[in-house]
Amino acid sequence: MSEHNSFLEKVKNNQYYNDMNLDLFVEEQLIISEKLYQNKTKIIIIEGEFWTSKQRKANSIHEISYRACFKPQLPYFFISNFTQKGNVVYDPFSGRGTTIIEAALNNRRIVANDINPLSKILTQPRIEIPRYSEINERIETIPYYKNLKSDIDLSMFYQEETLSEILSLKNYLIERYESGKEDHIDRWIRMVATNRLTGHSTNFFSVYTLPPNQAISPQKQKQLNENFNRYPVYKNTKNIILIKTQSLLRDIDNIKRRTLHSVAKEAVFLTEDARNTPQIADNSISLIVTSPPFLDVIDYARDNWLRCWFNNINTEEITKKITVTKSLEEWESFIYDTFIEFKRILKPDGMIAFEVGEIKKGKIKLEDNVISIAQKVGFNIEAVMINKQNFTKTANIWGVTNNLKGVNTNRIVILRK
Template sequence: MTFSDSSQFKATETIDGIPYFINSYWTAKQRQSHSIHEISYRACFKAQLPEFFIQKLTQPGDAVLDPFMGRGTTPVQAALMGRRAYGNDINPLSILLTRPRLTPITLQQISDTLQTIDWSRGKIEREDLLAFYHPTTLKKLEALRLWLAERAPLHATNVDPIVDWIRMVSINRLSGHSPGFFSGRSMPPNQAVSVKAQLKINQKLDVTPPERDITALILKKSKSLLRDNCVPHRVLHKLQTGAAWEIDVPDASINLVVTSPPFLDIVQYATDNWLRCWFSGIDPKTVAIDIHRTEKAWTAMVHRVLKEQIRLLSPGGHVAFEVGEVRKSKVLLERLVWQAAEDMPFNRLGVMVNEQQFTKTANCWGITNGLKGTNTNRIVLLQKR
């Protein structure tokens, strides 16, 4: 099926020569997708977005790619739908968040493996992290880091899937606002505050971090993630770390690309993920995440990415390029993507706008829903000629 084959897509309006398709294509409600997607990450789209395009534009066995996979929403959804899953991101953290969810796993396997950890090995290496953790909890986190480093080195490819899963869940329990996290009360888990900011939170609330049961919290989160089961069987997948314009995938092998790049300079991924990087053994300074401060620089980046998609896509394959909205809607990034694709062998099909009303994490930073931040999904649809 192609986009143009569907009677569902009729242009609502045309602005500056660009057809816009405006509707509520998928729900904006929270926690409506498969439970295995409930891994927090800054500036990620809902699983309903790739699900929509995978359902409309691919068949079982087709290959789906996200060159900016972040927490892995696109490849995980592709796997759930029986497609081959491909993903790439410049941050090695992305593989740690994505790979464990592409292999069948059971809660009993997780529980049995947790019992093999020697929790007495941990020693506090960073006193400043006591702003987040009770001393006993921090020692156990250090023991867990040692255990993971021995059994699942950062850049290893042949990793025990149970160990891989435990690391993924641990990364997502490092800090948060409820007793379900390893830390004392902090900000929402998709962006770690600085040590200085955490000390201020502790002082304001007049609290010290309580001791947490790490094993129990890992099992609790695992049970939640697996409540809708996991991928039904081991799927063909390939995940890699690198630039989105240098992907190690054969020519004309991808049927669909669903992706969302960094939006100009508004999200500081390395800063937000500093605590996760510490736990995983990643030096944030070595992660060359592009931050584009001008429209010209951002458009040039998109051009490089789309040029690579031309190489990767099979004839007739599609790109769904989600850009949201930024800077109080004064900068319409879909226009820049449209411009970047102008001289390429793409049919530029239009811009889908999924309208939505919802409560988002940005609310806690003083950003009002519907007025600031990203309030619509704006997806540029392209088809390789």
């Protein structure tokens, strides 16, 4: 085995799994090998099933649906083993905020960035957590009006009275924001309502639809309703918001609440291109845990068109800002420029856990491309962790079949400055 075995020893002996009394990291349960990459560099490859249901249960505060998000256990592993309290953890493609929330729960300082403003809407309130009683009191003060009409046809998603409640809530939140009166309680209500707009169970505002982490087009929803003979029925939006609030808060005790509020005081939320973040100081970040935009797979803005509508966000403007790479060469160029920025902001000896997938039905393993780019930028390659996983029914809906096509694995390139 090569000299780069300190990371491997950390993996095999880390406190995370010792706490769980698991014997996952023993030789017969891992495939450990070395691969010769460019510049004749030998890199350790560690393959196994790392993020499974048998491991540490994630905090309930994470349970917000969002397209293409990894499990909290992934950032927890790196946060707990390679940072200390008070260190700064950064996610340049924050999404639903998994890395950021997990870092805050573990009393790390946080910097979140995502060019899509929905990311901040979904993440910030789960660090500035109000008490349930405050949310309950506030939601009772929101004026709900009957017979409000939407600027777009949403009848395929919502019953008429339900839509009036949604519009009342939308108008209230717009007024609070534009008047400068919006506070952490309003932001919490906005976050939960955004998450409850569409889904496949009773406790969503909409008729049955899939998946819960985005909205299908109105035409496809009409077809879905016709195919399954479904139609929108009245949903009590206030009750649904409170039910989801209780679910999100079930693991938040007073200690965790104080920790999150303390972190929130210095938290930074950006909506910048990850290649250019002048708000982040040189040599200030201890750890980056992230997953970059997929290669021409997901249209993040249009997938969230209904969430953008509710939050008064111009989808077309966001679409123009979000980088969607149409070729592997474009994707590599984007990653190269991003790594240049990472090298500027990382502390000496700072680490990156860069989670990528595979494309072309597994023929192209993107970690190979990432390693080549990282070497050009001047990062040290610690290892590659490959996590095999079984997909849920929701994943299979999107054509992701185990070991056949789609993004079948977490492939995490570990870099050090």
